[in-house]
Amino acid sequence: MPTQAYLQITGMFDLNGGSSLSFLLIIPALFVFFFQQMLVGRKSYVTVSGKSAAQSKFIPLPKWMKILCYCIAFIVIIFVIYLYFIILAGSFVKVWGIDNTLTLQNYRYVFANGKKALSDTLTIAIISTLLGALLSVVIGYIIQRKEFPAKRLLDFSSLLNYALPGTVVGIAYIAAFNKRPILLTGTMTILVAAYIFRYYATGIRSVIASLQQIDPSLEEASASLGAGAVRTFTHVTIPLIIPAILTGMRYLFIHCMTAISATIFLVSARWTLLTTRILESMTELQFPQASAFSIVLIIIVFAADALIALCMKLYSMQFTKEAKQKL
Template sequence: MSIATHRQRSVFSKNIATFRQDPMLLFTLLIVGFLLVVFILFPLFKVLTLSVTGSGTFSLSEFRYIFEQWWLRQTFFNSMLLGVITATTSTIIGYIFAYAFARTSMRGRWFFRPLAMLPLVSPPFMFTLSVILLLGRNGLITRYLLGLRGFNIYGLKGLVLVQTIGMFPIAFMNLEGVLQSIGTDLEEAALDLGASRLAVFRNIVLPLSIPGITSSWLLIFVTSLADFANPLVLGGRFDVLSVQAYLQFTGMFNAPRGAALAVLLLFPSLIAFTLQRYLISRRSYVTVTGKPGHMRLRFVSRWLEWCLFAICLMVTGIILLFYLTVIAGAFVKKWGIDWSLSLEHWHYTWDVAFRSFAQTLQLAGIATPISALLGMLIAFLLVRKSFVGKSALGFTSMLSYAVPGTVVGIGYILAFNQPPLLLTGTGLILIICFVFRFMPVSVETGVSQLVQIDRSIEEASTNLGASTAYTFRSITMPLIKPAFIAGLSFAFTRCMTAISAIIFLVSGRWHHVTVLILSQTEIMNLGAASVISLVLVIVVLTGFGLIRLAVGDKNRRLSV
């Protein structure tokens, strides 16, 4: 006991000495910690509290009611089912793409990669719009090409389709890095010893890929659970937790039940996200061979390479078809009724959407740099500084990425609707939501970049008398510019295309373009929704170019 007490005192004394030597570090930690508690933990606490105190006293009656009513109970199982199916199909397709890029000399990479990544910068409804226009009750394929009258794309099958196409790039990016990290020497040795290519894949590549596959599956599972836009429009009678929580909270004005449903959505997401982070922290693909490795691309037979090519072509063909459908929908006068070309939807959109676009760009323009800079600052603290509570800071800063947007939106409404933090109805609450919702990616990219940079450069600055603030501004930030650009790009994309949280926070004074797309889709004004979606994609891609131009990045390769 005395040894443990002595160690605790030693650590405490060391931290006190560090803070005395660098008071700016203490001040920064206090400010960052305060912001994380107020804008991440406090909203979650309000949701949890309301779910068990809706009647004024502590009670689990809302949870009991949810599991007693089959239609509410079913939303939980529907969410789990959709998440499992989507995560499985997306991970399989993502692994096929990753293997084709990392282990073959497949032709057409210049075509497949940008199309495969395009869903990441698209509005949440874009593929749903395409599916309705192509496969809906009045769809071009179902009704006019196949003559199907009773076909119904709404429900589980439609959701699996749009979520898989929209989420498999997450697995692709993750698993391509995993496969590239696995040394090829073992595969080459096995091939030289007479093993078949299938045996090499089954006994070497696949086992080494399992942690990455599991991590990708869990990440997509969390993303599927958090998806709000697609189930709201395409779910039909297939209710899920994210949508039902929104309907209970805003449509039926039953805040305690909406909070309880949000809590049921929160816990599976947190468990899956925690497992995913644990797998990443333990993942290692190092092969020690004593000689430099090299990549030999003939790990698959010619016929298998053509099979991989065909699968990539089919998936990217579907993506391209979806985008072409939205473009066509923007110019067709009345889809399924009047196929003549018209600019009517563009004129209507100019009148209706101009203010929403202007305000969305204004909000994104403010929130994007703040989110990226705050993420870089937290990454710097986590990697370069030692202090009490570092693990808690790291966990809290990443927590908002695991929390579904529906939970965040409900939490912000509950937390900031009364003094001294009366923010509801203002643009500030949207900016704050954007900053802390999308900051974790900047933290993650910043940490990944910093661990690869020798800290002696920054230590030299400190030894020469520079403060932490000066070192971070003048030494660290220029070295982690690629991570900063990635954080800016991600934050800008999500600020422009998010909906699950901000649909609770928009007001008559402050609009968002994705909420406008939703409203146009709900009234089946699909032409206007197509125009807005198309313009939004163009704006996001233009924003990428401007970000790289402003920050001074000369690398033209798009990273999302």
């Protein structure tokens, strides 16, 4: 159905027909959401409280199962490395499969003709990650800690963009923001909005899952000592859920850098992306240049992922150190 919706718009120029097909995909998303709520909505997952408690130990796996798991993991790792190696090798040849002479011309092409795509992608990804992280914390906290009539609706709407295929989301944004009074097509705003509201769902779920493990009595203790709601939120709640926030930022940034399905409808001459440049190179049979663009994108994503992982590790070490000093 996402493919048919895409062809309906790009092949037949029928925006209404594509939108109708896209709307039908909301039905299974609704079913899965309410089924998940029915299964886990009323259970308690508190593991962090003001009281000390005994820790349960994991049951060790049998030796043969460990060996089997290691073998499966090794095969998967080798396969993934092989795929990356193909892209890396392809980025250093003149004509992939025809003239395999080693050259750096493809990378010169990337940094000469792809500077705008590189800067635009980084700018949009950083802005989307920061705004998405802020929204994830606020919405996740409201859903988990507050009670109000539209709570379920807010929870579902935060997941809806993520549940639908990217093609459908792109069509929806074009249909909604292609006319006045809200004309956003061709601007950075529509790209940032598409990224945030499509991928911030993971950050929201991380925050909710983290808050489910934290006993509300910790926040109540802060309030009982005279701290206001804002101070309790910033000095008690936020420090406890920083790993969840960083996890959401990690996911959001990676997907902002690598997304293509939703944003292929939203890019313009003013704002272009690395993923669309890769697609353009592939359609023009410029496979070495596409590989070079891909390697640059992979390096940026891996560097950002390593930086966020380092921040999580440093925070964990600092948190453990402060806990030991208090004990």
